[in-house]
Amino acid sequence: MNFILMRDHSEQLEFMEIDLSEEAETASIRIPDRSSLVNQSRQPHRPQGAILSSEKRFVEEASRLEEVTGEETASVPFMSYWPTYGVMNDAQLKWYLYWRTEVRQGIYLDVDLSYLFVHVYELINGIGWLQPEDGYHQLKRLWLNYRERLPQFHVYMQEWVVDYVLVHDLHAFLRDVMMLSDGYLPSPLMDKELQQVLQENVAEVTLDMLKWYYDYDVTLNTFYRDGGKEWMERYVPKVMAVMDSYLKRTQQRGLLPELEPKAEQTVKRTLFQKAVYDESIYGRIVTFTHFPLILEREFVERLTRIYRCTENKIREMRGFRGRLRGKTLEPELAGVIERYLDRALAMEQAETVTAPVIQIDTAKLASLQEDSEYVRKALTIEENEASCIS
Template sequence: MSDTKEILNIVLNDEKLLNSRAFRERIYSDEPIIRPASQLIKPQVPPQIKEMKGIAFTPEAYWKTSAWLFYTQGKFMENYEDDFQYNKDFVKYYPCYRDLTTEQLRGYFSWRTEVRKGRIQKAPLPYVFIYLYELINCIGANSPAECFDMLKHFCSEYRKIDDTIEKYTDSWLTDFIIYYDLNRSLADDIDDIKHDKAIITLIHWEKYSKSEIFDAIEALSAYRLKKSLYYISESENFREVLVRCFIILSEFFRNKRKKSLCEKLFGCTVECGHHMFSSAIFYDKNSLRNCEYTLNEVHSYSCRNGKWFCKKYYGNRGRNTHLGYIVKAVDSLLREYTDFKYKMGFDGISKNTEKILKNEIEHYFEEKRHNESMKIEIDISKLNSIRTSADKIREKLIIEEEPDIEVKKPTIDITMTEKNSDMLLGKDEYMFICSLLYGVDHKKAAADSGKMVSILADTINEKLFDNFGDTVIEFSGDEPIVIDDYTEELKKMFPMP
């Protein structure tokens, strides 16, 4: 049998052994009669681990920092591999090599060997943090760029196993880019830098699309607008109105106030002291350097005589409460204006801001109604019938010599007008298109009919579309005009009454 405990159990419960004279006459102590080999033989200490442990007792280690000791031991063990099985869990705060037993050290290096081969498995948290400390100290790679890739990959993968490390890793990734002077584009996927970019989008809204502005508002607003019932029901209206409201408020603050809207919402950037790789064991090998590093226009770093400073928007780096008030107000006012089934209240904004939002919402829906009244829909399925109708009209317009028929010029006879309109246009539409064709006051013609100019033009365009396959009246500014290409043909169809 391969199971040691099972073998021991069989031996110690054997009846012949228990009944033997030698067994009954012997006095035993509390020690186990038979012990596993792991309890009899003390595990050997690999020579490299033994030598690594000795570094902590050198004269230099007594006056150097613990960060120096970790870095020195880590570089010494940089390429070490092991295959020792250690399955016990344990806890250590700010763990380093000198805090671990030989078995724990061998267990760590065995786990690290597997990680470097791409097999990332759950491990005691001290192992995870020691590995992270190694990477931020550039232990285990040929260059900082390579080490950053390893650090980013490990953080991304291990978060799926245990998210405990998540509150540290983004700041360490950012610090890594700064300290080792890597390309700032490497920070684009870090949440803190995405926050900066959203603020920049709102500061310079003129340079961005409506979609980008909306995404920035959604990312920064404490009010989760995508959970709104009105947004779910009317997302297109919500998106358009929200962006327009933000723009109109930004313009108001720019023109009427000393501070911009974004300054009111987010404050100003401030420079504060910065502890590089906070909450980690990190050995600063360039402790007296001077340098500058800019991540973006609202987030930069400087090192002066070894002391680091960071300039950015401090305070709440998450979702913004004041922006949330505006978004919620827009949601509430939209529900009220459109008589949405589910109403809700709002607060946190001034009466003047509320007035601006209401005016913009009203203006948006007025524009929408006007645009919809001007919209002409073309049914492609009717193209064949349009061509047939056009052929028939062309045949009717061909004048043949027929001596028995006298062609008379139309008069103001309303009856004649009504006869012509039986086929194509009504009386009001007939008089309106004639006013355009023959230079008569079209506004008076519209007024006499009791209809709006735009309504008459749309109706005529719709009724004549089958004949021309096109719009015959268009607008130049607010004035309707007949398209030149169709003027003569229309005059033949609609002579001046």
């Protein structure tokens, strides 16, 4: 749908102009807290005497521009510490609408970070989608397509997309967000995710999820860096599932510790910090509870020892010199892990053995087909004769 764009400059907030040198890179732009901004605007007179905040004014104009499309136009630089439509000139707004039109069609042109933020602000304020799931997927595609080109964008999206998921109760996407964030979630949410996985299906646990609970950084050792990472990602979840099953059979409790209700903590998370966000839409904070698993010392030690035992066994089987040191796992549990890995790796090696090549003699196959046809006809004749006699 095409609209004629008419801008009412008299109702735009004017922001302090910031002189950025030509050498400044877009990726170095930072969005400061609102308290650090100097607002030199004059508020427009409204008949009812009401004064809109900058966030509400942004949402109001975003609603007017929601379905406006843009024709192809020349790219115009845009750098602002608090990017909104109100600090764009006409050429910048035309470029933004053209770029956004292309993005909505799956074309992700190179763009300055400030333009990108404006589009994200639209989405988190409920502009540009009908169902929350659609808004999430739009944010995800922006994140995937620009996080390498604009690394700072990746940092902000790690938090804003989490907020979006919480606001709209899209908890099923949290694991997806964790993978997009290279294994990161805010620690209270990581606790909730790990608790859910250990309660419902331990085999779905991932190394990225577990590594935050080990008492040392497993990514720094030589084996992990020199190819061991793939082995650990493949086998650690399986070993955890085996351990959980074994502990339930022998100790009536799996990997997850007994959680006392009094240990549960309530978290109040401020939404969309450093974004242009109208808190009257979805509120200023979101509240949820979690059990702080990271504080369960025995739980953390057991996970760490299981990991250490697993890596040492794989090191041995792969012929890698050296072993991880530290407190060892109970001999009974270590034996379960070692026996499992012996079988698992033996099966994997057996599957990689090349199967014998089967050659078919086509002449013999044709002969067998003729014999089969002869037998079929003979049986048919016998059946017909038996029918006539009866």
